Amino acid sequence: MFPKGFFANVDAVLMETIHIVGAGMAGLSCAIQCAKEGKSVTLYEASPQAGGRCRSFMDESLGCIIDNGSHMLMSSNIATKTYLEEIGSIALVTETIPAKFPFLNPKTGTLWKIEPGFPYPTLWLMNPGRRVPETNPISYLKGIRLSKAKADETVKDVIGKDDPLYETFWQPICRATLNTDADDASALLLWGVVKSFFLQGEKSCRPINFERGLSAALVDPALKYLRTRNADIRYQDRIRDLTWKDNLLTGVRSLEGLHQFDKNDALVLAIPPDICSGIWPNIVSPSKTSPIINVHFRVNEPISLPGGLPFLGLIGTNSQWIFSRAEILSVTISAASKFVDSPSWELARDLWSEILPILGHDLARLPPWRVIKERRATISQTPENLQKRPGARTNLKNLFIAGDWTDTGLPATIEGSIQSGFRAARLALEYTSSNS
Ligand SMILES: Cc1cc2nc3c(=O)[nH]c(=O)nc-3n(C[C@H](O)[C@H](O)[C@H](O)COP(=O)(O)OP(=O)(O)OC[C@H]3O[C@@H](n4cnc5c(N)ncnc54)[C@H](O)[C@@H]3O)c2cc1C
CATH class of the missing domain: 3.90.660.10 (Polyamine Oxidase; Chain A, domain 2)
Known part of the structure; x- marks a missing residue:
């Protein structure tokens, strides 16, 4: 479960509205927490559907519902599990037990599996059937060097391109978890992944799949949850700019006109970095x-x-x-x-x-x-880009930022976006409660 007491200091008070821009994972998770605490929620989404970069849709040419891209979670993704439990869809995802990742080299025909974490975090490496064929368990321990990496070092800098595990182990992990080649990926961010998966034992390394599709598990139940709590969900309502006075946000403007805020209202921008810095130019954001x-x-x-x-x-x-x-x-x-x-x-x-x-x-x-x-x-999860990740607060008291690209300390993933949504919800709830 998400850490106890995370939302503990927040009083449930009706009346003030928390406005959330963007109905991707960050915006939806933020909206869920605010609605759960009894707040009035307005969610503005530019497109005709929710889900953002994580959605399913009917593909007429294939004649079935497909996902925009195959997604995988890890059992260590605690905020995502909390979210799925809250919206009642945890049963719609499938966890592979025990943790196992099959690999194949089609050119040589070699098939192997990485079976991490059981019975003890690193002892599995001693079993040749659970690591990359013809590799030495000692070579994997080089990964510990990632923990000492400097902020500007890449995985290539730390592991070395000539390492026997570079192409068969480190490269696939980098691409799958950081969507960045090991040559360019931040070594420190990869260390976070290694620490939270491989060093925590089998229960943290299990892959989780969306057998019924992304929207069925992550989006549709969230929308239902919000509707039953009277959230106002506005599709095709693209927010263009903000209005503010002194250190308070006073409204948002879309094609439909100006949405004027009460002074106790708060706004969370849960939109991609380029759009966010277009609307709120006072933040630095990753550009690549x-x-x-x-x-x-x-x-x-x-x-x-x-x-x-x-x-x-x-x-x-x-x-x-x-x-x-x-x-x-x-x-x-x-x-x-x-x-x-x-x-x-x-x-x-x-x-x-x-x-x-x-x-x-x-x-x-x-x-x-x-x-x-x-x-x-x-x-792109390179050392330079990661240094531009902003926190959730801004210099306006009632404006907060969420999204997988913000500074969560995690890779830009579903888990990162949901953690950022929860964090922004907590700040927005604190603001509205302290002013009521
Ligand atoms: C193909 C693919 C595969 C992936 N695989 C994985 C994986 O295996 N595991 C994993 O954990 N993660 C994966 N990810 C990453 C994951 O999908 C994202 O981290 C996550 O969906 C980001 O959510 P978000 O809410 O931060 O942003 P977004 O999903 O980008 O949400 C932003 C929302 O804001 C809306 N918006 C934008 N501008 C405005 C505006 N001006 N006004 C109103 N609304 C606006 C957008 O339409 C969108 O709905 C993958 C991503 C892709 C694309």
């Missing part, structure tokens, strides 16, 4: 982003992947992960700048021929496909 590409293939029947789980990591290919969910087989490329300008048909064709030999099915013809290029999937 990193793309993720997902190619969804519509197959005739569910396909079992080597390794026996609904996901498989690939080494030595452009395809990095395959996810199998019902009749959809999805291939993910993170840190995908090299591929993002390739034509979609070329990506679909090339990735399909790359994974075809792995599937062991008679599927030679390219099935119907959909390529989704999320060009600004996350901020």
Whole structure:
């Protein structure tokens, strides 16, 4: 559960409104906490649907609902679990027990699994069947050096590109958790990942999948929760700028006109960094982003992947992960700048021929496909960019910032955005309560 007492000093008082801009994970989690405390909530969302970078939609060409991109959680993502429990959808995600990550090198045909954390945090490394084949358990301990990294050092600086585990272990972890190549990724941020997964024991390392899709678990139940608590959710209401006097925000302006605030109201901006600094230029924000590409293939029947789980990591290919969910087989490329300008048909064709030999099915013809290029999937998690992450407070007493890109100490992930949403909710609730 989320730490006890996190919201303890906050009185539930009706009347004041907490305005939240952006209905992604940060905005929704913020709205949930404010509504739970009995506040009046108004949520402004620019697009026609909620979920932001984490959503499902009906794809007419494939004839089914797909996610904008395959997402995975970790069992150590405590704020996300709290959120799922609060909105009643924890049963809609699937935790793999015991923790296990299958990998395949299609060029050599070698299949292995990383099975971390059981019975003791690092003892699993002693079992050759639970680490990368033909590697020495001692080599993994080099990861401890990440803890001593300087703020400006990358994973490459600390681990070294010639390390035997660089391409088979550190690189896939960097791309999957930081959406940044190990050459550029912040060593300190990766240390946070290593510490919270691998050093905490098996219970913290379990992968969690969205077998029924992202919106079914993360978005739709949240909207239902908010509606039953009378939250005012305004779609296609893009906030353009803010009005303020002295150190107090006085309103927000959208195409619909000016929404004037009461002096006890608070506002949380839960929008991406470039849009946020356009609306509120007084903050410094990370400017570099990193793309993720997902190619969804519509197959005739569910396909079992080597390794026996609904996901498989690939080494030595452009395809990095395959996810199998019902009749959809999805291939993910993170840190995908090299591929993002390739034509979609070329990506679909090339990735399909790359994974075809792995599937062991008679599927030679390219099935119907959909390529989704999320060009600004996350901020690029380099040392320079991370130094520009702002905190939640601003120099206006009733204006707060949330989002996966803010300074949470975590990678830009669902967990980071939900923690930032909870933090902004606590600050907004404190402000409104102290003024009532
Ligand atoms: C393809 C892909 C794969 C990913 N995989 C993973 C994964 O496996 N695990 C993981 O934990 N994370 C993953 N992530 C990251 C995760 O999706 C994000 O960290 C998270 O969704 C960010 O949420 P957010 O609320 O901070 O921002 P957003 O989702 O960007 O939400 C911002 C919202 O604000 C709205 N908005 C913008 N401007 C305005 C305005 N002016 N007025 C009103 N509304 C506005 C937007 O429409 C949007 O709905 C992935 C991301 C992508 C794209």
